[in-house]
Amino acid sequence: MSGIVATIIAKYNYWIYICLMMIGLYAMITKRNLIKKIVGMNIFQTAIILFYVSIGAKRGGTIPIIEHAHGGQSHAVEAVHYINPLPHVLMLTAIVVAVATLGVALALAIRIYNRYRTLEEDEILSRIRGS
């Protein structure tokens, strides 16, 4: 039992991202309201962004800006002291993608609302069958 707890605590960032991802997935699968589904989709994307951000972090690491001005004393750079900036940079792009996807999804939701006057999926489907 304590072994499991220790594993969970040691790798808590992965457990958090998996929990968030499953919450998102659950919302997308079970919720009947379109906006709730869109929120679920956004949680899903955010989970993966957090996953990437967490793999770049290091205990005791600092931001990767190297300080040696012209004429100042230059020193050897050790990668251990700096967090890995690459996953963070990648996630800037992924955030932009997530925002764009959210925008497209909300715009579609507006068009659906204007057409059917509801955002509940089962009501929309019954209206499609009825007409």
Next chain:
Amino acid sequence: MSHHFPALLVIAPLLSAFFISGAGWLNRRFCLPLAVASLGVAGLSALSLFWRVVQQGPVLYRLGGWDPPWGIAYAVDFLNAPVLVLICIVALLNLWASHRQVEEQFKEKTGAFYTLYVLMVTGLLGITVTGDAFNLYVLLEIASLSGYGLIAMGEDRAPLATLNYVYMGTIGACFYLLGIGYLYIVTGSLNMADIARILPGLYENKAVLTALIICLVGLWLKMAFFPLHVWLPNAYTFAPVPSAALIAPLMTKVMVYVMIRLMLTVFTPGYVFSTLGINDAVVWFAVIAIVMGAILALGQRDLKKMISYIIVAEVGYMVGGAWLGNRAGMTGAILHIINDALMTLCLFLAVAAITYRMKSYTFSSLKGLIRKMPFTMGAFILGGLSIIGVPPTCGFFSKWYLITGALQAGHYGFMAALLFSSLVNVVLFFRIIEIGFFEPFNEGHGHGEHGPEPMNEAPLSILVPLWIVALGLVVVGVYTSEIITHVLQFAIPKAIL
């Protein structure tokens, strides 16, 4: 200049998107020439790259002059050069065929349509040309997001169908991103060639296995592999025909290309086929996909939905062929990427011509169409014959390679599924020919005329590209052996026998 062609492929359509959206505000007449010019530049670049690859071997391009593991590399080799040419040809032919419809249907949104159109092509070309796993994700989302926009411009139910596609497409792309994250943790690299260089020592690692499985599930969602296909039929049916004729031939096929690229270049065939031992299971999934796609296609009552389910079955062909694990199957799968894109384009352009005249694409509106629109229906039947797999057309040859591969692998289930789906396709297309021969009952006319309806063909701007594609099916079929000996056989690593 010529060594910048790989970058030009992506940059020309990307930049033109800005100018086209500007032109959409100022003067709509400039949109189409701008789109044609940018896609023409991309097409010429693709052709000359293809030629260079055939003559001198693979081309590596360093974006911004950064060397590969750090910078983004664009790599053109025997596998993606033909796909690049294919994308440009399909996009240009569809633009030619659909411009009249676009201007009549969308009016003040013409600029928006062409902007999304070139952005979609940008994304697809980028996915194909890039040698960087993360760059692929970004371009995948560019292609998908503009695809959502193109589909949502359609009829009444299009927004709801698109929203379902957005959910599924986003999950698919996120899974791919997650898989790349696992690969990055293990290898510390995002360059495909670099990952392939580092991986061999790590094959026992569970994270590599997880990465492969997650990437595959994501790509299968995107390519509508059977249990994950639910978004496709509605999205393609309710999309406006000009968008459907771009997205249906290209999106799923480019995703199949990405899967084959991951299998051959990133994870290497040795790992995928020998160490893993899941290929048999995947081929059985493909068998289910083919059978179910064929059965569901039989139940449809309109052309677009029927073709959509045929696409679901065809995706099964390609996935199954790629996972058979032998040379013939892989050749068949890659060849089928090209052939299926052309066949789907042929069918959708015929649908475009039919909807242009009949304003409907249900089976009942096809009555008497063979006399009314003989050239359109001729091309449609030629596309149908190719999907069935009748010899001079290209569909026969890729199916032949797939069946040979199934026999060599001893996978008779896959062979049976291919034959079953060919038979179902015979039923599907002959049913349409039968409907097409019947005369309509002239109910709505009230003139009491019983003579045959006069010929009412689609305009030449649709017919000419339609027949170019239809004849292209035969030409590609006739030159299949040349394509394989000069290009495709070098795309498959020697490790696959």
